[in-house]
Amino acid sequence: MSGGEESILTVAREVHQALLPKEVPTIQGLDLSGATIPAYAVGGDYFDFLAADGALFAVVADVMGKGLKAALLMLGLRSTLRSVVRLKADHRAILEHLNALVGEDLSRNGAFATLCLGTIYPGKGQVVLTNAGHCPPLLVRGGTSAFLPCRGVALGLLGGPPSVETLSLDLTAGDTLLFYTDGLVEARSPEGQKFGRARLAEAATALGHLPAQTIKERLLELLEEFTAGGGQRDDVTLAVVKLQEGR
């Protein structure tokens, strides 16, 4: 790699890191934490937490591919989503705008993006989820956990209104929602074994009583131990949203 290319990647990495939430928004009744670890200098994964009228808008997204191209497309997706979210509350309307605006850019670049949106209302104890081709979020409640059945087609693969499902469900105090990218569950051990959703669910269930930041840190430590020496093949993103007890 030439010095020029290296400096471009260094700047891109700085921009990428600077745009990830450094401090999570303070929303009464919610405990939040998230992280993105790119496989290369920069990547196409990101997460975002936005506060809106006492609710939280959470997103985890993954632009197909690696490196600078994926990162540039991710920046377009992030900025557009941030703008659209301020204008539209309805998930279907948000995704329709996003697919029309960003889907075309993705398609023209031979790419697509998967994402999961969640609007969490701590006061009402409710979450609305929409999934566009992304890994299903995990709900940890007490000593159990379940992947939430919400599916759809990734952005940029089909024109027109997005083919996505929306799911609403009630939350109770202590519930934890985990949003993540495939880089976490597809990660391999040096022996070639996949980390997998079952391992994620088992670990998250055991950690469910802990604060969001601790859950995130422990899961990433577990992933690091699992993949030790195997190298990181894909970007990894994890966002944890916990409904606090006694909110």
Place this chain on the structure above:
Amino acid sequence: MEVSIRRDKDAVTLVVQGEVDFSNASQLEREIACQVSPTVELDLKLLEFLDSSGAGAIVRAAARLFSRGQVLRLASVPPEIKESLDLIGVFTVLETMERKARERKEESGGDQ
């Protein structure tokens, strides 16, 4: 990744073996898109890994085939890979492309 090709009268089968990821997805796309048979079958029974770049390569190649009046079919997809493709919506996209191609053909009187 290795791709072996089996040709029949009106169809060609590409048997994909090994791993498809960011490093070789465009190679797979070229292998699929350069086929000229009316039906192109992608046999994935020996595929061990396919990431999102690989899924994108299949969709892009399918778009080129369907735009030329050809058909792409996936066969013998291993369960884990099928689950990943289904999650992204690849099967829905391929069905939509095939339906639109069929509608275009019907509108033009089937003379494509």
